[in-house]
Amino acid sequence: MSALTRHIPASHSGLWAGPSRFRSLTEAGVGAFLLLCATITVLTTAGIILVLGLETLEFFEKSKVGLLHFLTGTVLNPEGGKYGILPLIWGTFQVAAGSSVIALPIGLLSAIYLSEYAPSRVRAVLKPALELLAGIPTIVYGYLALLLVTPVLKAIFEPMGIPVSTFNVASACIVVGVMIIPLVSSLSEDVLSAVPRGLREAGYALGATKFEVSTRIVLPAGLSGVMASFILAVSRAIGETMAVVLAAGMRPQITLNPFDSCETMTTYIVSVTGGEASYGSPEYLSLFAVGMALFLSTLALNLLSEIVLRRYREVYR
Amino acid sequence: MSLPEIPVVSASSKVPAPSGVPAPSPAPAPVPPEAGPVLAAYHLSVWYGTSLALKDVTIEIPRNQITALIGPSGCGKSTLLRCFNRMNDLIPGARTEGVILCDGKEITSPDTDPVALRRRIGMVFQKPNPFPKSIHENVAWGARINGYRGNMDDLVERSLRRAALWDEVKDKLHRSGMDLSGGQQQRLCIARTLAVEPEVILMDEPCSALDPISTARVEDLMDDLKSEYTIVIVTHNMQQARRVSDMTACLMLDEDSRDKNRIGVIAEFSSTDLLFTNPKDPRTEAYITGRIG
Amino acid sequence: MSRPASSLYEPHRRIRVLAGPVFGAACFLATLTGVVVLSVLLGSIIATVLHRPGVHPWYDVASNTRDLYEFLKALVTRVRSRDPALAGFRIGIVGSLWLLVLVAVFAIPVGIGAAVFLEEYAPPGRLRRVIQTNIANLAGVPSIVYGILGLALFVRAFGLNRLALGPTLWAGGLTLGLLILPVIVIATQEALRTVPSSLRQAALALGATHWQVIRDHVLPVALPGILTGTILGLSRAIGETAPLLMVGAAGSILRLPRGPGDRYTALPVEIYNYAKEPSAEFSTIAAGGILILVVLLLSMNAVAIFIRNRYSRSVRG
Known part of the structure; x- marks a missing residue:
């Protein structure tokens, strides 16, 4: 093993096993396995569409409810054979709108703070804290609504003569809003931090204050990205289940009173599974029709958010 | 689209070119190994997607010598180099036309296994890119995946000595290769290449990220290695080409090049002394005297 | 002026x-x-x-901690009961651990495999774009829709009784596995993208095959990122309630599951069932369960975030 041992040309050396047949077999096997994994993700989507589609068709067949009646009916009463989805849509809309009112401004302000104001050390603590918050299961927020939010609402409003129901829309809006704040702030913060430094420096060089740079240069530059995060947050609020089940209850009705209970698309699905409906009955099948409506509305919002975000990326490339 | 005919300057003074211009296919009659050029390209053109990057290149790389590829930026030096071990296969949309031979065997054909080829034709990159593993593992990995059955520690030591790095690292073989200095990292990458016992080493501007002292060490090393290996080096540094190489090919931009679409051709290929003292092509002369590039 | x-x-x-x-x-x-x-x-x-009988004043931290510990210990050892003094979460905790194992066994290999396929194998083009968009959309599908999918596909198998898994751990594990698949895929893809391509080229130039490069160089470098994404995904699976309600995690199971083919319940489902009860005693039990769940999830997430922050900048160049 002296240092200057002459290298024997590879082809003549007996020390090399050379490529084995096993090696190409491994390559092909691994490739096939990876393709299979990727296929499973596609099959999942196909499965969702297939399940929802087939069972929804069966629902319309068995319940003798027309599509138009389903979409425009204002009464939802499976025992009476009435399947109007509007009360669910109204409930979903209330919760989504109310939680957005809370989450979007707070989320945006904290995104601005994290990206523009926070010293790096504060940021290093706050960002993981927000992420931890995002990891709390939704059932916890639902329980918090029952334990804390509704009693507080009762304590405030009942002395004023406004009755507050145990399950009510307002507390659902509050807990769902708090729940989606981390989503808004972390996605918006990513977008705002990505705004080129040169833009900020240009603003400061013209004599603008930090406030002006943040609100008039950085925010407009990242606006479509911020919008995309808003849309995604609304989509999350629409799809939220457990927090709403425990906070807003399961009574399908169209009401403007935020202290009354309501039923959303997601909670209806839970109530049907938890109920007595037998497999294959129209009531049981209606959960798939409502699930289809839920799936389509969140899908539309997610696609919209992606389109908005893509436009933002194009501006900066 | 018809391209104007550009005469290919391929003749070298030392190596006999095949008689006549060989047709792209079938390949010229196989030359017995050890006699002809170790690597050769005939009428090689490379496309990236729809844009031509290298046009009608013919070159023969002589065995156990150092061949330098010089020329201005974007003229396809690296592209040509990466054709020899089919690293261009990794770029989506890359496509070659023409013949590349290694020891008389065509390497662009689908039957050639690029994996086996790359083991015989090693490569050292512009930026040192050691694996984020121990120094020992950096050298041993290539040998292990190629089924080396000898004593691994001996091989690692031999390769590191050959790359003139052994004395600096022998006490810290378990330390990460990333902890070494830039020049040491590049020599580690050379040792890693040597450990799989290739026949040819392709070097893509191996010194451009190194300081002058490290550069000098790598150049000494190349001179030392050429008794056993054939080396092809791409360099921007004409002094370096002059110092280390036996043969030099000067690549140039074709007249058809546009800003976004640069097409490289070989302007001149001859012995290094001849090319630098008595360039035949006016473009080569302009480049080596610093008027282009 | x-x-x-x-x-x-x-x-x-x-x-x-x-x-x-x-x-x-x-x-x-x-x-x-x-x-x-x-x-x-x-x-x-x-x-x-x-706030149970026999409380110490709030500043008596030592006694309170001891009380809390005793209470949680009791909850972990007891099973579901009509009597709040005897109720606990043992069956649910064991069920959740079973689910964790099943989800990990299914979702980790498939998720990493799909990501490796997309980043390292799939040629850029239509196929890759389709799979990529599909995964982005799957990430936004509400969890209850996965529950519907699991109900129709795994529990019922479209009414084909011989293929149906029934409301078993298998069905729950597969459903949650599909649910967190996009989380793992996206995190793994991001981790793979940070691996410098010079590393892949170096290995290929030594005559390594595609899979050898990925196995020995790409995956080890990407491991911290993959680990972070995987832990976040698993913790999401543990906290999910809605899909489990759909695929039949009943609250009234009184014995431990004997195997993955057995019926089961999960910790969040049991919390939901206790939280629904109007009495304050059950509310306390639910709070105890939430404490167990939140401590478990927050520590999982903290580990994940720690891994990411620790290793995010270790390999460059």
Whole structure:
């Protein structure tokens, strides 16, 4: 093993096993396995569409409810054979709108703070804290609504003569809003931090204050990205289940009173599974029709958010 | 689209070119190994997607010598180099036309296994890119995946000595290769290449990220290695080409090049002394005297 | 203001300089909501747990900690009961651990495999774009829709009784596995993208096959990122309630599952069932369960975030 041992040309050396047949077999096997994994993700989507589609068709067949009646009916009463989805849509809309009112401004302000104001050390603590918050299961927020939010609402409003129901829309809006704040702030913060430094420096060089740079240069530059995060947050609020089940209850009705209970698309699905409906009955099948409506509305919002975000990326490339 | 005919300057003074211009296919009659050029390209053109990057290149790389590829930026030096071990296969949309031979065997054909080829034709990159593993593992990995059955520690030591790095690292073989200095990292990458016992080493501007002292060490090393290996080096540094190489090919931009679409051709290929003292092509002369590039 | 032209500018410096800190403070407060919510949440839940007969004053930390520990220990060992004094979460905790194992066994290999396929194998083009868009959309599908999918596909198998898994751990594990697949895929893809391509080239130039490069160089470098994404995904699976309600995790199971083919219940489902009860005693039990769940999930997430922050910048160049 002296240092200057002459290298024997590879082809003549007996020390090399050379490529084995096993090696190409491994390559092909691994490739096939990876393709299979990727296929499973596609099959999942196909499965969702297939399940929802087939069972929804069966629902319309068995319940003798027309599509138009389903979409425009204002009464939802499976025992009476009435399947109007509007009360669910109204409930979903209330919760989504109310939680957005809370989450979007707070989320945006904290995104601005994290990206523009926070010293790096504060940021290093706050960002993981927000992420931890995002990891709390939704059932916890639902329980918090029952334990804390509704009693507080009762304590405030009942002395004023406004009755507050145990399950009510307002507390659902509050807990769902708090729940989606981390989503808004972390996605918006990513977008705002990505705004080129040169833009900020240009603003400061013209004599603008930090406030002006943040609100008039950085925010407009990242606006479509911020919008995309808003849309995604609304989509999350629409799809939220457990927090709403425990906070807003399961009574399908169209009401403007935020202290009354309501039923959303997601909670209806839970109530049907938890109920007595037998497999294959129209009531049981209606959960798939409502699930289809839920799936389509969140899908539309997610696609919209992606389109908005893509436009933002194009501006900066 | 018809391209104007550009005469290919391929003749070298030392190596006999095949008689006549060989047709792209079938390949010229196989030359017995050890006699002809170790690597050769005939009428090689490379496309990236729809844009031509290298046009009608013919070159023969002589065995156990150092061949330098010089020329201005974007003229396809690296592209040509990466054709020899089919690293261009990794770029989506890359496509070659023409013949590349290694020891008389065509390497662009689908039957050639690029994996086996790359083991015989090693490569050292512009930026040192050691694996984020121990120094020992950096050298041993290539040998292990190629089924080396000898004593691994001996091989690692031999390769590191050959790359003139052994004395600096022998006490810290378990330390990460990333902890070494830039020049040491590049020599580690050379040792890693040597450990799989290739026949040819392709070097893509191996010194451009190194300081002058490290550069000098790598150049000494190349001179030392050429008794056993054939080396092809791409360099921007004409002094370096002059110092280390036996043969030099000067690549140039074709007249058809546009800003976004640069097409490289070989302007001149001859012995290094001849090319630098008595360039035949006016473009080569302009480049080596610093008027282009 | 000596020069005449200057009189045309009115910088309103005082107002502008004042607006900055006010806005900054608002942003800071907004960011703090998250931290405040987290503390209120944990604080109120701990307070609920401790508000049982025989409480110590709140400042008696040692006794309170001991009480809390005794209470949680009791909850872990008891099973579901009509009597609040005897109720606990043992069956649910064991069920959740079973689910964790099943989800990990299914989702980790498939998720990493799909990501490796997309990043390292799939040629850029239509196929890759389709799979990529599909995964992005799957990530936004509400969890209850996965529950519907699991119900129709795994529990019922479209009514084909011989293929149906029934409301078993298998069905729950597969459903949750599909649910977190996009999380793992996206995190793994991001981790793979940070692996410098020079590393892949170096290995290929030595005559390594595609799979050898990935196995020995790409995956080890990407491992911290993959690990972070995987833990976050698994913790999401543990906290999910809605899909489990759909695929039949019943609350009234009184014995431990004997194997993956057995019926089961899960910790969040049991929490939901206790939280629904109107009596305060059951509410306390639910709070105890939430405490167990939140401590488990927060520690999982903290480990994940720690891994990411620790290793995110270890390999460069």
